[in-house]
Amino acid sequence: MIKVVGLSVSLLMATIGSSAFAQANSEYYNDHYCTTCHGVDGIGNEEVSAPRLAGMEVWYLQRQLESFRAGIRGTHKMDLQGIEMRAMAEDLSDASIKDIVAWVGTWEFKPAPITFAGDAEAGKALYTACASCHGAQAQGNEAMGAPALAGQNDWYLATQLHNFKKAYRGRQPGDRFGSQMIVMASMLVDDTAIENIVSYINTLGR
Amino acid sequence: MSNSVSRREFMHLLGSTFGAGALVHMGAALSLMPNTATAASLSFAAPSPGKEKVLVLGAGISGLTVAWELTKAGYDCTVLEASNRAGGRVMTVRSGDVVDEIGNRQVCEWDDEPHMYFNAGAARIPSTHRNLLAYCKELGVELEMFINESKTAYVQDDAMMGGQRIRNGEMSTNVRGFLAELFAKSYTNAQLDEPFSDSESEKILGLISQFGDLNENMLYKGSYRAGYVSGGFLDHGVQKDMIAFKKLMQSQMLRLSFTANEGETGPMLMQPVGGMDGVIKGFTRALGEKVIYKAPVMGLTLKEGGVEVSYERDGVRQSIDADFCFNCIPSHLMSGIPNNFPSEYLQAMKYIRRGEAYKSAFQAKQRFWEDDDIYGGISWINAPIQQIWYPPHGIHKDKGIVLAAYNFGGGMHFTRMTQEQRVEAALAQGEKLHPNYREMVEKPITIAWHRMNHMLGCSGRWGNNGGDWSMETQSFFNRLQQATPGGRHYFIGDQMSYHGAWQESAIASAHWALADMDQRVRAQA
Ligand SMILES: Cc1cc2nc3c(=O)[nH]c(=O)nc-3n(C[C@H](O)[C@H](O)[C@H](O)COP(=O)(O)OP(=O)(O)OC[C@H]3O[C@@H](n4cnc5c(N)ncnc54)[C@H](O)[C@@H]3O)c2cc1C
Numbered sequence: 001m002i003k004v005v006g007l008s009v010s011l012l013m014a015t016i017g018s019s020a021f022a023q024a025n026s027e028y029y030n031d032h033y034c035t036t037c038h039g040v041d042g043i044g045n046e047e048v049s050a051p052r053l054a055g056m057e058v059w060y061l062q063r064q065l066e067s068f069r070a071g072i073r074g075t076h077k078m079d080l081q082g083i084e085m086r087a088m089a090e091d092l093s094d095a096s097i098k099d100i101v102a103w104v105g106t107w108e109f110k111p112a113p114i115t116f117a118g119d120a121e122a123g124k125a126l127y128t129a130c131a132s133c134h135g136a137q138a139q140g141n142e143a144m145g146a147p148a149l150a151g152q153n154d155w156y157l158a159t160q161l162h163n164f165k166k167a168y169r170g171r172q173p174g175d176r177f178g179s180q181m182i183v184m185a186s187m188l189v190d191d192t193a194i195e196n197i198v199s200y201i202n203t204l205g206r
Numbered sequence: 207m208s209n210s211v212s213r214r215e216f217m218h219l220l221g222s223t224f225g226a227g228a229l230v231h232m233g234a235a236l237s238l239m240p241n242t243a244t245a246a247s248l249s250f251a252a253p254s255p256g257k258e259k260v261l262v263l264g265a266g267i268s269g270l271t272v273a274w275e276l277t278k279a280g281y282d283c284t285v286l287e288a289s290n291r292a293g294g295r296v297m298t299v300r301s302g303d304v305v306d307e308i309g310n311r312q313v314c315e316w317d318d319e320p321h322m323y324f325n326a327g328a329a330r331i332p333s334t335h336r337n338l339l340a341y342c343k344e345l346g347v348e349l350e351m352f353i354n355e356s357k358t359a360y361v362q363d364d365a366m367m368g369g370q371r372i373r374n375g376e377m378s379t380n381v382r383g384f385l386a387e388l389f390a391k392s393y394t395n396a397q398l399d400e401p402f403s404d405s406e407s408e409k410i411l412g413l414i415s416q417f418g419d420l421n422e423n424m425l426y427k428g429s430y431r432a433g434y435v436s437g438g439f440l441d442h443g444v445q446k447d448m449i450a451f452k453k454l455m456q457s458q459m460l461r462l463s464f465t466a467n468e469g470e471t472g473p474m475l476m477q478p479v480g481g482m483d484g485v486i487k488g489f490t491r492a493l494g495e496k497v498i499y500k501a502p503v504m505g506l507t508l509k510e511g512g513v514e515v516s517y518e519r520d521g522v523r524q525s526i527d528a529d530f531c532f533n534c535i536p537s538h539l540m541s542g543i544p545n546n547f548p549s550e551y552l553q554a555m556k557y558i559r560r561g562e563a564y565k566s567a568f569q570a571k572q573r574f575w576e577d578d579d580i581y582g583g584i585s586w587i588n589a590p591i592q593q594i595w596y597p598p599h600g601i602h603k604d605k606g607i608v609l610a611a612y613n614f615g616g617g618m619h620f621t622r623m624t625q626e627q628r629v630e631a632a633l634a635q636g637e638k639l640h641p642n643y644r645e646m647v648e649k650p651i652t653i654a655w656h657r658m659n660h661m662l663g664c665s666g667r668w669g670n671n672g673g674d675w676s677m678e679t680q681s682f683f684n685r686l687q688q689a690t691p692g693g694r695h696y697f698i699g700d701q702m703s704y705h706g707a708w709q710e711s712a713i714a715s716a717h718w719a720l721a722d723m724d725q726r727v728r729a730q731a
Contacts, residue, residue: 033659035502036308036539036542036659036662037308037662038542039541039542040504040542040544041504041544043542043544044542045538045539045542046556047537047538047539047542047555047556047560048538048539048542048560048662050542083622084657086309087308087309087310088309090309091309
């Protein structure tokens with residue numbers, strides 16, 4: 001028995017890409033690449049290191065796509081995960097990004113599964129430095145340009161904090177937003193601090 | 207004491223001559239060919255009434271195998287495939303095809319002729335892959351020989367002889383000559399566990415001499431087997447000079463002269479006429495409408511007595527119930543699809559690592575290799591492209607498709623490059639094997655399996671490397687191979703075999719799951 005359970009906005013995606021490819025009708029052209037890596041409806045997929053997109057703020061989503069495209073993210077040769085994402089974003093046109101955001105932005109917020117078991121109490125103390133930008137509940141703050149952290153994959157948050165610390169992210173020319181994180185990440189002195197603060201973020205907004 | 211060489215010392219000598227690991231490789235080469243059972247003659251019980259609905263997730267060759275076998279047994283099968291094509295890692299690229307690499311989509315613009323194709327994934331069928339060969343026969347897939355080893359193809363290494371290319375046959379003949387001389391010298395005094403009689407010794411020395419083409423003094427001074435510099439038919443042939451072993455041993459490629467064409471990648475292999483996807487088309491012809499394309503699976507729920515799967519088709523999400531489900535979606539993609547697998551399953555799925563294979567190909571404006579006495583086989587180079595393959599099909603036609611790079615293990619080197627960088631690397635390295643390469647080839651196609659849509663990897667890796675199975679690995683494998691509790695869902699594909707990266711392995715996994723299911727069905731009947 002086949003039952004229809006919902007119409008998908010992915011029809012919109014038919015418009016993405018150059019017309020040369022559209023003519024190659026032997027391959028299906030409607031672009032679902034995001035879900036191949038980021039999982040169905042953007043739930044995230046640890047096995048391919050692609051974080052949850054479901055429920056991401058559209059302003060942040062759009063900025064990251066633009067940052068990857070511009071090489072502000074995903075160009076450091078040690079940033080292996082960022083390089084994977086940049087391959088996707090590099091050739092996107094403004095119109096494609098608009099379409100993608102209109103599609104991906106509809107995915108419902110689903111907090112990612114918890115995989116860390118650090119000391120959330122210790123992390124709470126560390127988090128006080130973050131709240132001014134990311135919000136007390138890690139709900140994000142558009143005015144500060146700081147995204148929500150609550151509900152994001154814990155392993156991904158940890159990768160990013162490492163990336164900021166090692167300057168794989170935040171040091172590229174023109175990275176106005178990422179550069180703000182360099183100092184903040186340097187306050188997390190070791191892996192344990194990162195694990196603890198991420199474990200605390202895991203307790204917020206769920 | 208005499209200068210006798212014990213077996214252990216000899217193995218030592220070999221080891222130090224060929225570098226650490228050479229012996230392991232030689233040993234591994236022998237066990238590379240797993241003993242495939244006789245082509246399974248399968249017969250499955252007819253479905254129990256009301257329990258005939260089967261869903262296959264992914265039209266990889268393992269999924270198609272299940273669908274075909276269960277269709278024959280009377281089940282009602284549906285295959286859901288995310289891509290526009292069946293076959294997964296069995297992919298043949300021809301004129302007009304799109305290569306769906308994420309961030310590097312390409313359209314193939316080669317001449318539209320039957321022999322102008324490239325097997326971007328699976329390309330070779332060993333004669334011991336009985337189950338795959340049996341399906342080729344059953345489904346009317348015409349096969350022809352694939353030539354893996356050609357003595358006239360080249361070997362090149364910047365570290366050897368100033369980077370000069372030599373023929374494969376020069377490498378192997380000179381190495382054999384050296385080894386034979388060494389054997390002969392050590393034989394007379396060798397302390398063997400079992401002494402040989404004089405006449406036996408004579409035979410052995412004769413064999414050694416023959417093996418290396420030694421002269422009457424049991425010395426190696428070069429051999430016609432390495433090829434002629436000139437003449438041979440109406441003039442006396444001028445033999446090529448011998449190459450001192452010391453020169454050859456500078457190359458990392460040395461071990462290839464012993465291992466590259468052993469076991470499953472023997473000199474003689476097979477391929478379907480017109481492209482490896484002939485096998486897939488054999489299945490899809492037989493299955494007809496049962497395969498639904500562009501239908502990515504979006505969710506999977508194990509239920510009491512069955513499985514519910516949701517998928518998308520033309521932008522509409524639908525769901526479908528089945529009594530049994532066989533799943534060849536790569537495990538690292540399945541973990542991005544909502545499911546209610548038991549936690550020990552999810553844990554086992556996490557354990558498998560993604561492979562990284564990379565291949566590329568060019569259209570050759572002329573079959574320049576044929577002018578160079580090469581008709582098939584592989585040239586080897588100690589550079590990231592590693593290999594150039596010459597098509598054994600389409601002999602003497604105007605053009606052909608050459609494989610321009612094949613990097614199975616460390617494919618990320620090319621994966622992380624732009625298309626332009628990949629092409630330039632292939633040209634610059636290929637030029638070392640064929641000085642006119644750059645002028646001769648055009649229209650590149652590159653395939654980084656790690657970035658291919660709906661695949662994002664090559665064969666799943668269980669151990670750290672090939673044979674390295676810990677107890678932990680084994681227990682994860684066993685867990686994932688079993689049906690989910692209740693016996694309604696099976697993982698299949700070469701990811702569920704001990705021998706990834708072969709179609710035979712994918713088929714074997716399907717047969718294992720089918721046999722298990724059949725046993726359950728019979729027990730309940
Ligand atoms: C470079 C390379 C060289 C190789 N050389 C050889 C060789 O010479 N000889 C040989 O025999 N084998 C070779 N192999 C191995 C062979 O190709 C594989 O072992 C075999 O094809 C694996 O089949 P499978 O059934 O496991 O499925 P796969 O081929 O992995 O297929 C999985 C299928 O699942 C589909 N899928 C993914 N996501 C979804 C979703 N959400 N919903 C629905 N469907 C989905 C995919 O599109 C795909 O069709 C090679 C492989 C590679 C990559």
